[in-house]
Amino acid sequence: MNMHLVIFSVISAVLISCALGVVISRNIVHSALFLLFALISVAGIYLVLLTEFLAIVQLLIYGGAIVIVILFALMLTRNEEYPRIQNNKLWPIAGILSVLVLITLSVSYFQSDVIRNASTTISPAGVKSLGSSLFTTWAIPFELASLVLLVALIGAIVIARSDKGGN
Amino acid sequence: MLELIHFNILSVLLFSVGLYGVLARKSAILIIMAIELMLNAVNINFIAAAAFKHGGGLFTNFDGHILTIFIITIAAAEVGLALALILRIFRNKSTVNVDQFDMMKL
Structure with a gap:
């Protein structure tokens, strides 16, 4: 098996599970930490795509600045009803809608000309x-x-x- | 072999997770976090399309990377402004639950 593909699959698995952790976790501080790990794995994906400059920018801006700002906002908006903010009552509809978007976009990607005409090697930037x-x-x-x-x-x-x- | 479609599918998955977060959560700060996930999905898509591009055509080889730099810039500005607005609303209403942001209702 190709080494690139193995690295890509591991980083993708971490990325998607951390993203699910952001939207599913009950504790909002855990969500913020999951977001940090998800953003760091996006930087890993950029490295797989041989874009080291953007990986560093991603780590500095997202990992360094945006997550810290979000954590500060969490700290400043803390009150007693905080843990009780639940999901929207219509969350099953939100789930169905996102799955529909997922299916639609995947099908359109598989049928797209861009995919067929794409190069098979990564050109470094x-x-x-x-x-x-x-x-x-x-x-x-x-x-x-x-x-x-x-x-x-x-x-x-x-x-x-x-x-x-x-x- | 790693191909463009792998990155596209990854970005679609990440986008759907972010969309679910925006629609299903009630805390305004969690909605901001889900929007960040969606923006990152778009960034992955742009960089993958640029990295797997043949020479020639309408776009040069770096347009995807440069659009990503601009998206990161706008995302930073957006998070700063949105969190300032949330802090302001929290000062007036003492909540970040978006269901109670009903100040425009008569």
């Missing part, structure tokens, strides 16, 4: 060519992304600060 593409073809979207981050930063501060002013 070097950091150098990625960077030169980002700063030539994609320079204006890159600058706009920094603007989006600035607006989101200011917006988050304005929304979350207390009304009283001062402290």
